[in-house]
Amino acid sequence: MAYGADKAQELFQMLIAWKPWMALVVTPLGFGIAIWMTRHFFNNAQGSGIPQVIAARHVREGEAQQALVSLKVAAGKIIVMMFGLVSGASTGREGPTVQVGAAIMYALRRFSPQREHELMLAGAAAGISAAFNTPLAGVVFAIEELSRSFEARTSGLLIGAVIAAGMTSLAVIGDYSYFGTTFVTIRFGMGWLAILAIGIVGGIAGGLFGRVVIMASDGFPGFAGRLMKQHPVPTAVICGLLVALCGLSGSGSIFGTGYDEARAIIHGDVADLTFGPLKLLATTFSAISGIPGGIFAPSLAIGAGLGSDMSLLFPYVPIGALALLGMVAYLTGVVQAPLTSFVIVFEMTDDNGLVLPLMAAALVAQLTSKLILPEGLYHALARKYLEAQKT
Structure with a gap:
């Protein structure tokens, strides 16, 4: 996702560097096509995807969960998100990784059908962790924003998913700091x-x-x-x-x-x-x-x-x-x-x-x-x- 999102932005920047006015055509047209695709083929893929994951963890019916975090929705999220970026949208890829991660882990529920909510939580945490290369933030995000509570039985699965995501990111991209290391301070007082x-x-x-x-x-x-x-x-x-x-x-x-x-x-x-x-x-x-x-x-x-x-x-x-x-x-x-x-x-x-x-x-x-x-x-x-x- 990171590679595709970066390339999508590069293509758009090349376009407007060549003819800046093309943004007045490509961006509106791209937005219209993106919404048409979402509504006709990938319903519930709109927006960042994080609200869908939160909602999926609060519904009990399997059909309702499937509608929010299925692999089809995840695929649509990736495709249309990149289409939006190649059209110049002011959006990011980090939020969508939460829905994609939750969808992948939810698809594994057949191996542990009683832990579907925990699997979604772990997948979402792994998504944030991999997107920013911030494993601790992935865990904190899952607890504070998605779960709003800490469950001891979930901790092992959660940390395991974050470790797996981190190792995959290291293997593909290498060790890096998202914005680079900084060291600035603010003195007390003014x-x-x-x-x-x-x-x-x-x-x-x-x-x-x-x-x-x-x-x-x-x-x-x-x-x-x-x-x-x-x-x-x-x-x-x-x-x-x-x-x-x-x-x-x-x-x-x-x-x-x-x-x-x-x-x-x-x-x-x-x-x-x-x-x-x-x-x-x-x-x-x-x-x-x-x-x-x-x-x-x-x-x-x-x-x-x-x-x-x-x-x-x-x-x-x-x-x-x-x-x-x-x-x-x-x-x-x-x-x-x-x-x-x-x-x-x-x-x-x-x-x-x-x-x-x-x-x-x-x-x-x-x-x-x-x-x-x-x-x-x-x-x-x-x-x-x-x-x-x-x-």
């Missing part, structure tokens, strides 16, 4: 004002993003909302056009996962002031469209961009530190899983100098986000899949 400020900004931005996506899932009020529900393909085309406009406004850096841009900011490059806001808009339109694709990587890029912008207020704090704080704060604001957000960013950079600041930013962001978004995005969307399976 530097901690930056933590508070970024935590608040990230919590607000993440909460607003989640609120808008949930509203779109419910259906916006009024005539426009009814049109969007009744005509998903034209809606996706319009969203694709808006993403293209955002991308062209940002000189092409807004398209795709945002990995390269986030990595550059972490290592000291100052991003354009518009990068964070434009990336946020493009990711919002991509999510509203319903095309398969995750929000983890774009969220990290948005957070890095917002952190870079905060350097105007806190010039004495290293850009890399502000970016990492922004990543944790924004991701926490969206998913409201502060421990997962902290561990993912910490493991991706292996920066021991920011352990306490990252924790503090995550806590502030969660408290702020809850004022706007009462429940984390994934669990709010999971309820809708549960309701759909009951009807």
Whole structure:
């Protein structure tokens, strides 16, 4: 998935480097085709896939579980996600690996039919672990976000799946740090004002993003909302056009996962002031469209961009530190899983100098986000899949 996603982005970047205006054609058309494919051939493959896994773990009927995490859905997730990236969507591959991992492990339930829920949990954890090369984050994500509790009987299976995923990743890609190793620190005193400020900004931005996506899932009020529900393909085309406009406004850096841009900011490059806001808009339109694709990587890029912008207020704090704080704060604001957000960013950079600041930013962001978004995005969307399976 990682190789395919990277190549898909490279193809799109080659296209817009040749003719930038092609984004105005390819992106809307690609979004429309992606939604058509999803609705006609791969139902329940839309979005990141994490809400589907959460919902599948809460239903008891095998048919309902199969509809959410079958191998067919997983195959569709991979195919259409890459199609979205080759069209310039502001999405990521990390979230979809959760649904794909859960689907693969669920397919093995015949060997242990009484442990199907545990198998899905283990597969999802393995997906996150392999996607970010962060084994501890995979375990924490499974406990905090997917399970919301720790079950002793699940621990062995969970850790075993994460180890297997990690060894496979090492064999295929080698040992690597997702964003490269960093070492930046924040001094006590005025530097901690930056933590508070970024935590608040990230919590607000993440909460607003989640609120808008949930509203779109419910259906916006009024005539426009009814049109969007009744005509998903034209809606996706319009969203694709808006993403293209955002991308062209940002000189092409807004398209795709945002990995390269986030990595550059972490290592000291100052991003354009518009990068964070434009990336946020493009990711919002991509999510509203319903095309398969995750929000983890774009969220990290948005957070890095917002952190870079905060350097105007806190010039004495290293850009890399502000970016990492922004990543944790924004991701926490969206998913409201502060421990997962902290561990993912910490493991991706292996920066021991920011352990306490990252924790503090995550806590502030969660408290702020809850004022706007009462429940984390994934669990709010999971309820809708549960309701759909009951009807």
